[in-house]
Amino acid sequence: MGPRRSAASSRGRLLLPLLLLGVSGFFQSYAVEVDIKDASNATCLYANWMMRFLITYESNNGDYKTTTLNLSSSATHNGSVCGNDTQAALVAVQFGEGHSWSINITKNNETYQGDFMTLTYNTNDTAVFPDAKRKGPVTIFIKDPAGPVQLNTVFVCHNSFDIEAENITQIFWNVTLQAFVQNGTVSKKETRCPADRPTSAPTVPPTSANATTAPTTAAPPAPTPPKPVENPDTGNYSLKSGNKTCFLATVGLQLNVSQDKPLLININPKTTVADGACGNTTATLKLNDGNSTLIGFTFAVKNASASVQKFYLREVNVTLLNRLNGSVISSADNNNLSKWDAFLGSSYMCRKEQTLQINENVQVHTFNLWIQPFLVEANKFATAEECLADSDLNFLIPIAVGVALGFLIILVFISYIIGRRKSRTGYQSV
Template sequence: MVCFRLFPVPGSGLVLVCLVLGALRSYALELTLQDSGKATCLYAKWQMTFRVHYETTNKTYKTQTISDLGTVTYNGSICGDDQSGPRIAVQFRSGFSWIANFTKAASTYSIDSISFSYNTSDNVTFPDAKDKGMHTVYHPLGIEIPLNELFRCNSLSTLENNDVVQQYWDVHVQAFVQNGTVSKNEFLCDKDKTSTVVPTIHTTVPSPTTTPTPKEKPEAGTYSVNNGNGTCLLATMGLQLNITQDKVASVINVNPNTTHSTGSCQSHTALLRLNSSTIKYLDFVFAVKNENRFYLKEVNVSVNLVNGSVFSIANNNLSYWDAPLGSSYMCNKEQTVSVSGAFQINTFDLRVQPFNVIEGKYSTAEECSADSDLNFLIPVTVGVALGFLIIVVFISYMIGRRKSRTGYQSV
């Protein structure tokens, strides 16, 4: 761990910031604030990512995931005083900022609110954004924690506001640290409490994880995205979502008859977004690599579960459905796209072409290895069968010929 002093804060002494080496790569942040007496007053360690849905100048929509924060600063982070409570302030990229405010009561302290500001004038992050400028989303929280206890929430937490989704995990924070020592007593968030305690199930044998009822093969649907020049993305697939949240497993077959598709097409990226009454959004983001191939790079999902909760997760570091530009990718056999340990997508009868669609039709397909193996085995099997038949006929002929000679021997 490397510690460095950023700046003096009036009324709060010197601020000392500690960052774990390599944290920017894993996007884990760790912050320690010290007061004028060099005693720790606030400690925080957490990971976060942001997803912003925005309109482009050509009236299409894009979703940008911000997980690589780049160079991070903490200007404005304070221990707090009689006029204002503690605050964590993070700055990153071009005009982006994130602030968490804390308040104190008689025997508790609270994570009072979180605000996130992003700059759509940043053309690198938001190419072709229609509405340029700064935007801020604010979330009042009011999470109360006993004084001198460390708040911990390793589980994924999601905040949604209009077109912005914020996700946090591996959160450890203590404001109003007493005697300069971070407490070893942990106050767990509700999700962590659920994940560490086996739920009571009214059966003869308690089970920590429910097993979903197996579902039939989902119906394949055809989805498309249009731009000003016609169809720019085609996809045909049966989709089965496998979700595990709070040790409860769910399987959802996507019904193409009640599922709608939207999206956008750019020269090097393409988005297919599906939504229904259950699925708030299911994004498939494709990208071009090496200027001659495309692949599935990112999946974002938010689903309403039967228990009333919302499951949301994103992964922008995938590598599936790889095929040359100008062709489509096809896999009739079942495939699994593993987005995370808690979310997988099973696909059936898949065919997709996110670039260079001509006259709204698929181009020649590059088959997945599973289909290629099957196509290879069929002629091999037929060849082996024919070979075996030839051997049987030959042996039968030789036996018949030998009997014929035996029957004409002289007495």
């Protein structure tokens, strides 16, 4: 675990208000500066930015309205952490009447990159949502579309850019961010966002009043298209009973959470901790991805009293947590599965992608799966029983080779027959 931030080792202050002239008048927004210190009081994460949110919500009379949620002058950044090679960095901000925003940032070899953002807005805030039909906190996950940034490089974006998800438009400008700061000094090397390219003209961040009004001086920069989500990295997980390994798993995991727009979340093995329990007839593997996602796999033995026994995947449950306070945002469970069956004492393998339907809104995708929940010997996988998809591939290759050889033999035979006929024709008497 990385060093934890204390009140004495970090600072966050709100800069002077920036007044922006909108279509209908002046609009106020605040900049936030977060400087996180490690245990040696050296800067490990620095961020300075401005943002606001355009949120569409349903009113009591059934109409849909768009409101603007801004950072307040009393914003705090409790829960922000430095991160390290195995733990994601986190920038977290709390503001207004129960609103919060955070972004987790992961480190990968020589780069760092935002993974996903979490926005929680509270419709009980009547100043922002005066007649909201739905009351209470609403949490939205948004995939960060920005690409990786080299370590020891600061990400800078002066012009405004927006990220849309569901009924939310996030607007950012005057952004300076560097995660995993080296030697306690923010770098002078910059990576600029597409909006800051030389061909881009400065833009004014839109408000709910001018969001649909086209600027008269210059067209705003086109938003950066989201990058396609790559397959997740493969992780190796194990459980022990005493000093003996009792559960082995190798798998890449990806969550598909369907909201108004699908959200794909790759489970990062570097930040994932395995827990669970081994038993004679049931075994459970629980994976905790950086305290925000919990995935549980429960296996059982079929016909425990039979002479020949098989195991299978019986249940999968998924829980998404609020990274700031650990509260449950959503939960999904399917305890009526019958997947990944193999003979007891062997392992199950499936290199191809598989999909587990947890409920109508949540799917778990697996890649390069190899798992053995029972009778592990010498900390090694037993002989694997392959899934049908892999078996089909293994069968198709020799079949294709056999068919090709068959055609070749037929062609040789036909050529031989033709050659013999020509030879006989040459010796016929006239």
